[in-house]
Amino acid sequence: MRQIYSMSVEAAQNPRLCRALLERLSRALDGRQLRFMEVCGTHTAAIFQCGLASLLPASVMHLSGPGCPVCVTHDAEIAVILELAGRENIITATFGDMLRVPGPDGKSLSHARAEGARVKIVYSPLDALTLAEKNPDAIVFFPGIGFETTAPTVAATVLTARQKKIDNFFLLSLHKLVPPVLRALLDDASDANIEAFLLPGHVSTVLGLAPYAFLAERYSIPCVVGGFEPADILLAICLMAEQLRDGSPAVVNAYPRAVNDAGNPRALALMEQVFMPTDTLWRGMGRIPQSGLALRPEYADMDATARFGVVFAESQPPRGCRCGDVLKGCISPPACPLFGQKCTPASPVGPCMVSTEGSCATWHKYAGHQ
Numbered sequence: 517m518r519q520i521y522s523m524s525v526e527a528a529q530n531p532r533l534c535r536a537l538l539e540r541l542s543r544a545l546d547g548r549q550l551r552f553m554e555v556c557g558t559h560t561a562a563i564f565q566c567g568l569a570s571l572l573p574a575s576v577m578h579l580s581g582p583g584c585p586v587c588v589t590h591d592a593e594i595a596v597i598l599e600l601a602g603r604e605n606i607i608t609a610t611f612g613d614m615l616r617v618p619g620p621d622g623k624s625l626s627h628a629r630a631e632g633a634r635v636k637i638v639y640s641p642l643d644a645l646t647l648a649e650k651n652p653d654a655i656v657f658f659p660g661i662g663f664e665t666t667a668p669t670v671a672a673t674v675l676t677a678r679q680k681k682i683d684n685f686f687l688l689s690l691h692k693l694v695p696p697v698l699r700a701l702l703d704d705a706s707d708a709n710i711e712a713f714l715l716p717g718h719v720s721t722v723l724g725l726a727p728y729a730f731l732a733e734r735y736s737i738p739c740v741v742g743g744f745e746p747a748d749i750l751l752a753i754c755l756m757a758e759q760l761r762d763g764s765p766a767v768v769n770a771y772p773r774a775v776n777d778a779g780n781p782r783a784l785a786l787m788e789q790v791f792m793p794t795d796t797l798w799r800g801m802g803r804i805p806q807s808g809l810a811l812r813p814e815y816a817d818m819d820a821t822a823r824f825g826v827v828f829a830e831s832q833p834p835r836g837c838r839c840g841d842v843l844k845g846c847i848s849p850p851a852c853p854l855f856g857q858k859c860t861p862a863s864p865v866g867p868c869m870v871s872t873e874g875s876c877a878t879w880h881k882y883a884g885h886q
């Protein structure tokens with residue numbers, strides 16, 4: 517019979533429950549190691565914020581994953597955003613965390629703005645549409661960065677633009693899909709040696725459990741959807757350790773107060789209506805088949821790729837930057853030679869030091885930079 521791991525927010529913050537879960541974890545490990553990847557940058561931050569990083573047994577290693585949308589955006593994609601932002605009569609409408617992400621030459625949208633580019637921060641894609649309505653003589657370009665959590669809202673924006681007949685709004689869809697990148701990580705012959713996945717809570721509210729089934733069935737990897745409070749995370753780690761101990765990998769929802777096993781059918785339908793899967797670039801991992809979202813041909817008139825003749829040219833990450841290895845779980849941030857030296861939150865070299873979801877920024881903030 518399927519077990520329901522229901523927990524209130526209050527329970528998930530309860531220190532006594534956390535202590536009990538730590539003991540349960542210790543029993544499940546029984547001297548073994550556990551090397552799991554927390555796919556989502558919010559989980560990395562939560563693990564540090566609530567002190568779990570220092571409370572977990574030394575035999576438990578948590579690896580950061582490719583779950584920060586800004587961080588996984590490839591250098592070639594950043595270069596295109598910067599190039600478009602610099603063009604005449606274009607207003608770039610972007611989420612704030614993109615502003616300081618350095619491109620291949622170290623310059624960011626922030627620099628472009630200082631040099632005269634019209635770059636506006638928006639808090640939702642619909643704000644970009646409003647900007648287009650208010651500036652009918654300009655072209656408003658929105659870089660669509662994010663995962664399955666963001667894509668449905670962007671899809672709704674595209675439909676609204678069509679309904680309102682707004683013809684100066686253009687989307688550069690750089691959206692990424694989580695299940696294909698998890699497959700790519702396991703297929704990659706790198707040093708990460710991932711034994712289990714702490715699956716992203718937010719993305720899973722949209723996807724549900726089914727899209728992850730192959731990870732347990734084909735790769736024998738335990739997968740647990742977890743929440744962000746301390747006991748949520750500890751429960752998820754316990755379940756991963758128990759699955760490994762029992763040799764019974766499965767995809768389990770340990771965050772039912774937010775995640776429905778079937779996901780969000782309405783959000784999925786919106787995505788399906790507007791987007792179709794396509795091959796896309798990931799920082800550190802190159803082109804991964806069917807891991808992105810492109811606008812369907814019916815919406816080609818809003819597609820910045822076609823409108824501006826976008827080409828993703830060969831490009832290299834900033835010299836010395838190991839963001840790609842951090843995102844694959846091959847190294848932890850302090851292993852990058854630039855960490856805390858040449859690369860700091862005040863002067864980031866790579867995107868993982870920029871975003872609040874970036875693991876380098878999180879490690880720098882909570883674990884120091886010795």
Ligand code: SF4
Binds near residue numbers: 842849854867869876
């Ligand atoms: S410390 Fe800076 S350069 Fe190194 S991996 Fe992190 S963000 Fe990239």
